[in-house]
Amino acid sequence: MSSNIVVRHGTDLRENEVVRYTFKERICHWISGLSYVYLMATGLALFTPYLYWIAYVLGGGPTIRFWHPIVGFLFFASVLWMHNLWHNDMKVTDEDRKWSKTMPEYVTNQDHKVAPAGRFNGGQKQFYWAMFWASVGLIVTGLVMWFPELMPRALHWVLPIVVFVHVVSALVTIAAFMIHIYMGLFFVKGGAEGMLWGRVSTQWAKSHHRLWYEKLLKEDRGSIAPGSKGAD
Amino acid sequence: MSNGTLEIKAISGHRGGVPGGGNYQQADGLQHEGASRSYDVCKLVDTTTCIGCKACEVACLEWNGYEFRETMFANTYQTMPDTAWNFWNLIRFKEDEAEDGTPQWLMRKDQCMHCAEPGCLIACPADGAIVQYTNGIVDFNQENCIGCQYCVTGCPFNIPKFNEETKKVYKCTLCSDRVGAGLEPACIKSCPTGCLHFGSKEDMKFEAEKRATQLRANTSYKNAGVYDPEGVDGTHVIYVLHDINAPEKYSLPRNPTVPFFVKMWKGPLKWIGGIAMGLGVATLFGHYLRFGPKPVEEEMNQGGKAR
Numbered sequence: 001m002s003s004n005i006v007v008r009h010g011t012d013l014r015e016n017e018v019v020r021y022t023f024k025e026r027i028c029h030w031i032s033g034l035s036y037v038y039l040m041a042t043g044l045a046l047f048t049p050y051l052y053w054i055a056y057v058l059g060g061g062p063t064i065r066f067w068h069p070i071v072g073f074l075f076f077a078s079v080l081w082m083h084n085l086w087h088n089d090m091k092v093t094d095e096d097r098k099w100s101k102t103m104p105e106y107v108t109n110q111d112h113k114v115a116p117a118g119r120f121n122g123g124q125k126q127f128y129w130a131m132f133w134a135s136v137g138l139i140v141t142g143l144v145m146w147f148p149e150l151m152p153r154a155l156h157w158v159l160p161i162v163v164f165v166h167v168v169s170a171l172v173t174i175a176a177f178m179i180h181i182y183m184g185l186f187f188v189k190g191g192a193e194g195m196l197w198g199r200v201s202t203q204w205a206k207s208h209h210r211l212w213y214e215k216l217l218k219e220d221r222g223s224i225a226p227g228s229k230g231a232d
Numbered sequence: 233m234s235n236g237t238l239e240i241k242a243i244s245g246h247r248g249g250v251p252g253g254g255n256y257q258q259a260d261g262l263q264h265e266g267a268s269r270s271y272d273v274c275k276l277v278d279t280t281t282c283i284g285c286k287a288c289e290v291a292c293l294e295w296n297g298y299e300f301r302e303t304m305f306a307n308t309y310q311t312m313p314d315t316a317w318n319f320w321n322l323i324r325f326k327e328d329e330a331e332d333g334t335p336q337w338l339m340r341k342d343q344c345m346h347c348a349e350p351g352c353l354i355a356c357p358a359d360g361a362i363v364q365y366t367n368g369i370v371d372f373n374q375e376n377c378i379g380c381q382y383c384v385t386g387c388p389f390n391i392p393k394f395n396e397e398t399k400k401v402y403k404c405t406l407c408s409d410r411v412g413a414g415l416e417p418a419c420i421k422s423c424p425t426g427c428l429h430f431g432s433k434e435d436m437k438f439e440a441e442k443r444a445t446q447l448r449a450n451t452s453y454k455n456a457g458v459y460d461p462e463g464v465d466g467t468h469v470i471y472v473l474h475d476i477n478a479p480e481k482y483s484l485p486r487n488p489t490v491p492f493f494v495k496m497w498k499g500p501l502k503w504i505g506g507i508a509m510g511l512g513v514a515t516l517f518g519h520y521l522r523f524g525p526k527p528v529e530e531e532m533n534q535g536g537k538a539r
Contacts, residue, residue: 061358061361109524148394159384164493175512
């Protein structure tokens with residue numbers, strides 16, 4: 001077949017490709033991702049003196065102190081948007097529990113022993129919920145830390161706890177983030193491209209998210225008519 | 233006293249030790265030998281002889297170049313409810329009753345306590361925004377302050393105050409600029425009753441105990457004592473209180489400490505977090521070397537179909 005380009009959900013599809021993420025989902029993800037990277041970098045600068053040089057690189061201590069909470073709000077807004085887009089897809093099902101039991105096999109590339117996954121596998125859902133709840137923790141504590149001068153003196157004892165929760169939540173997100181980057185960029189090839197341009201090959205979809213792919217055949221996310229899928 | 237008294241002992245948010253540091257144990261655990269002999273300075277406030285004249289408040293403003301502000305009357309003899317970013321020295325006032333019903337006017341000169349274990353410095357993330365000199369003075373360097381107010385979180389005495397306009401935090405310097413030049417702090421110089429004393433910590437402690445003993449022996453203040461809280465490793469401002477068992481009457485915390493969660497956050501959490509992040513990166517890299525990227529192959533896919 002010639003390379004006809006089909007457009008679905010703001011995504012250009014060539015032959016044998018399906019929409020992994022719609023344009024809206026990609027925009028949302030990258031607002032979240034880029035703002036998160038800024039928050040992590042500036043947060044780490046204030047976490048340890050050994051990384052305070054990041055503050056100088058990003059415009060100086062007062063500058064990052066000014067922007068960190070504002071970007072934090074942007075990040076949380078994108079998290080809420082993402083939640084609106086994905087909370088149904090992120091519900092943990094029996095299939096996910098089955099998948100999670102085979103996670104050791106997944107991690108060691110014995111993929112034929114891994115239980116089939118839906119649009120998001122059990123690990124992705126764990127990542128999502130860890131990020132979501134940590135973000136809630138971060139925004140709540142972050143709001144207090146933005147304007148500590150408004151805290152009445154009688155409640156000052158709360159401030160150290162607030163900072164502590166902020167730091168612990170941030171460390172949880174950093175652990176999740178490191179795994180996320182590793183999975184997307186290095187471990188699961190094609191994952192990052194899927195999030196950048198929205199398309200993955202039908203092969204990729206079948207291989208990594210078979211239940212989703214089977215469901216997809218009934219929807220309009222493919223570049224070719226569902227009926228012709230049997231050919232490959 | 234020479235400029236040597238302004239030798240830096242500890243720096244906030246700073247990696248490694250203090251450059252050219254003196255004779256003390258640094259964060260790296262090593263004992264460093266400095267060239268100069270250092271001794272701690274200390275203010276002694278005898279609350280029993282304070283008459284609440286507020287000369288120290290004025291002297292503080294004068295020396296530090298702040299304008300006297302409008303006072304706030306809240307049914308008390310205090311100038312205002314609390315210290316402010318440009319009002320570091322406040323005579324706190326409380327009307328109280330002695331056990332026999334005698335009315336008491338309790339006055340306390342409130343200012344930075346210059347803790348030996350300063351919560352503000354421990355909490356501060358900005359390199360060089362807070363320094364502790366070997367003579368015990370804890371000083372803020374506003375040019376390095378980023379306005380995060382972690383110092384407010386770390387301070388058990390509610391001392392650092394935020395300036396909305398400059399986005400920096402300010403507090404009493406114990407007149408480090410005067411002390412460094414061999415002068416006593418401005419507040420001390422202005423006190424008309426001699427209730428304020430200044431000298432080495434050792435001498436002030438001796439004077440304070442002597443006064444407390446005298447009060448217990450010769451007055452009705454049988455519980456007179458010296459306030460030099462151990463929870464923060466002692467302070468460089470100490471008080472003689474007429475009742476050491478009730479520091480709250482002077483709005484002083486009974487047992488001030490650097491907040492537990494500040495210690496956890498700046499102690500174990502910092503190291504555990506750093507090590508975990510390092511190990512995490514190493515583990516992922518090791519995993520990549522061992523297993524590499526996940527294959528997407530025709531055969532594998534068919535194997536999967538067979539279930």
